Amino acid sequence: MIFGFPALFLHLLTILILGMLTGTVMASLLVRLVASRLPHYHLAIRRNLLWVFAVFPLFAGVAAALLSYLPEWKPQANLWLADIIHWHHAYLFSPASWHGVFLLFCLIGLLxxxxxxxWQGVSEVQRQQLLGLLSERDKDGLAELDTPVPMAFVAGLWSPKAYITRGLASRISAKERRVISLHEQAHICRRDPLAKFAFSLLTCLYPPGVRRFLQAEFELAIEQLADEWVVQRYPQPAIIAQALLQVEKIAVNAQDRQADDAYSYFARHAVERRVHHLLGVSEYRALPVVTVVVLAISATLSSAAGVDVLHHLFETLFLH
Structure with a gap:
């Protein structure tokens, strides 16, 4: 049996993990609700919403832990918190109880x-070193790889570099190569491979279908942001769109089209939506900030209440 503040810490850690799980459930329901509407929001709104969904499970867990601790800090808070979340015997923790077993399995899973x-990060560093040895530096900032597979991409987490294969370089014009070079430099300047890796880590708790949707939308968003970066430096969106379609046409029969968390490819993600965005064909709608705030607060409180429900459910199952 553990007493005092160590017991309180272990209880709060248990609540945090439970809050992350209930937060994931709440966020998954919200994703299902907005999935069909998400493509119609402005790019900046979509990007921010995706990051909100990514961090929400962790935020919900921290919020649940803080709400549970609040009555210990300010007893009067229990008057309004009792109906949302409350935790008995906070300064008494039994490793042999369901709390201890649950916490142990969760910590093992997280580790x-x-x-x-x-290991994926280390493997990516090793792959980048190998690519560096196999490539040749070109004057336009693209390292050329001697392979017939047509592709252009940025690889690397901490020091990303842009690559183009000879299978693609030999089949595009100078203008198209210029567009590709600018696009890949945009990914490097924005550190998109690292952002993509962090996003995939934050969304790992989501169910597979929801996780794939969020990651696909995020990958599309960073590609569209890179396209906008190119337009600012090469203000000919029609030529950029033409280059995108040409590369997609060349690569459509490529064999290896497996996505990677630490890579950003030039023509892989929803080409039609990217072209429409470049040419200004798409019509976007606004999303009131008040709506987002109200939904976020409601989902957070519901997640905290879900922790209390799970707590009492486990107590009933294992103690009665």
Missing amino acids: ALFAWRG
């Missing part, structure tokens, strides 16, 4: 997840 992601 395994971080170890796996860490």
